Amino acid sequence: MRSKIIQDGQKKKASFIEEARRRQIVEGAISTIASAGLPQASLARIAQDVGVSKGVISYHFAGKDELIQQVVNALFVETNRFIKARVDRAPDAPRRLRAFIEASFEFMAANRANFVALVDIWGSFGSPEAKRRFNADMYDPCRHHLEGILRRGQDSGDFRDFSPGTLAATVQGAIDGVMLQWVFDEEAIDLADCAAELVTMFDLATRRRA
Amino acid sequence: MRSKIIQDGQKKKASFIEEARRRQIVEGAISTIASAGLPQASLARIAQDVGVSKGVISYHFAGKDELIQQVVNALFVETNRFIKARVDRAPDAPRRLRAFIEASFEFMAANRANFVALVDIWGSFGSPEAKRRFNADMYDPCRHHLEGILRRGQDSGDFRDFSPGTLAATVQGAIDGVMLQWVFDEEAIDLADCAAELVTMFDLATRRRA
DNA sequence: CTAATTTTTGACCGCATGGCCAGGATTCAA
DNA sequence: TTGAATCCTGGCCATGCGGTCAAAAATTAG
Incomplete structure (x- = not known):
């Protein structure tokens, strides 16, 4: 692994086992964090759960920090890809907004461990400063995506006049806030009901007034 | 400190210094956590920031777990007391809901460190199981308070028909979700705008339909 | 003022952690 | 087949943690 820095310069070579192990370890880390909690998820514990020696992690990752970074990245990428696919399938802005909310909750329900781990992390x-970077790298793209939907809905005349940035933060916040409670206590929150409530609420809140 | 257990039995004696130190340490812990992050907030670091020896914390608290527990408790108690005072001053259900949302954001803006620490913790x-307990002890009372407001608004005919539990989770979630983003990046979120947006949104979402 | 009690100190302990590395196993290229 | 590159192991280390303790300091009581 002397070539870690050069890797980007090279094209094909540095992979297969490398990539496979990375994915394996990242996924193992997610499940360990989700089931045991971040404080208990030491490198030793993760390695044990994955079924490899501790040194393997040090070999494929620069350190625990990079591992966690990759975990967060994987979590966001996976989630956003799912949501984006659903959103793109919708024909107009109101339905794209609806798809965004519904897809978020659908993905949550199907991937609980991901969100338990995320909240832990x-x-x-x-x-x-680390929080800023985290926000800028991970959160902003989501908000940006939402803002685009909202803005185009205003252009097309489907939505009333509001600040797209603020409303994007509000939509994202509502989804994440419900998610948070659901992570804390799965049975206290009915995800489907909350999703439906949010859909009708944001529909009312965005539609052009009569 | 042999009398820690008997303390509840005694009435006045076991206090002043004891209580003062406890408060001092809890507050110090909050500010250390908020500024340095939970992982860096060791007992040594907290003690240093407070300006006492490490042993003092062990003397007044059973351990780090109890300290953190007290911190969380203080955070919730302080917040909820503020919100409840505002809510109680409002005359009817729609205005109580509005007061709840506005008071939440007002308190956030005035006590940023509290929420940074809370998110860290x-x-x-x-x-x-720990998450469940946390949720049950801290979150449920908030939701319960909200649920009461909503239910009485339905009884009085101000609100339309909806599931109070679900909508309470939604309101709480929206507030917390926005708060979360604001904790990550203070300048990316305009708290006042979000508060206003949420107020009008939930007004639209709860009012009895024509 | 003195004796008893509460409070504080700073050194100390055992432990778990993240990281490191020498050497062995495995895979790959020629 | 053979030599080189890659990958993996298991043990090692320094560090910092939470927690403890004997003794000193401060406070209180008599």
Whole structure:
């Protein structure tokens, strides 16, 4: 692994086992974090759960920080890809917004461990600067996506006049906030009901007034 | 400190210094966590920030777990007291709901460190069971309060028919979700705008239809 | 003022962690 | 087949953690 830096320069070589192990370890980390909690998810524990020696992680990742970074990345990428696919299939802005909300909840319900792990992790970004970066890298793209939907809905005349940025933050916030409670106590929250409520609510809140 | 258990039995004696130190340490812990992040907030670091020896914390608290527990408690109690005072001053259900949302954001804006610390902490409840307890002890009372407001609004005919539990989770979620983004990046979120948006949105979403 | 009690200190312990590395196994290229 | 590159192992280490303790300091009571 001397070539880690050069890798980007090279094209094909540095892979297969490398990529496979990385994926395997990242997935193992997610499930370990979700089931045991971040504080208990030491490199030793993750390695044990994956079924490899501890050194393997050090070999494929620069350190625990990079592992966690990759975990967060995988979590966001996977989620956003699913949502985006659903959104793109919708014909107009109101239905795209609806698809965004529904897809978010559908993906949550089908991938609980991902969100349990995410909640565990996102508290542990120590410095304010780290939080900023986390937000900029992970959260902003989501909001941006939403903002685009909202803005085009205004252009097409489907939506009333509002600040797209603020409403995007509100939509994203509502989804994440419900998700958070659901992560804490699965049975206290009825995801489907909340999704439906949010859909009708944001429909009312965005549609052009009579 | 042999009398820790008897304390409840005694009446006045076991206090002043004891209580003062406890408050001091809890507050110090909050500010250390908020500024350095939970992972960096060791007992040594907290003690240093407070300006006392490490042993003092062990002397006044059973352990780090109890400290964190007290921190979370203080955070919730303080927040809820503020919100409840505002809500109680409102004359009818729609205005109580509005007061709930506005008070939440107002308190956030005035106590940023509290929420930064809270977000740091709430990810680190390891076991699923710990999360359940956290949710049950801290979150449920909030939702319960909200549910009461909503239910009485339905009884009085101000609100349309909906599931109070679901809508309470939705309101709470929307507030917390926006708060979360604001914790990550203060400048990316305009709290006042989001508050206003949420107020009008939930007004639209709850009012009895024509 | 003195004796008893509460509070504080700073050194200390055992432990788990993240990271490191020498050497062995495996895979790959020629 | 053989030599080189890659991949993996298991043990090692320094670090920092939470927690404990004897003794010193401060406070209180008599």
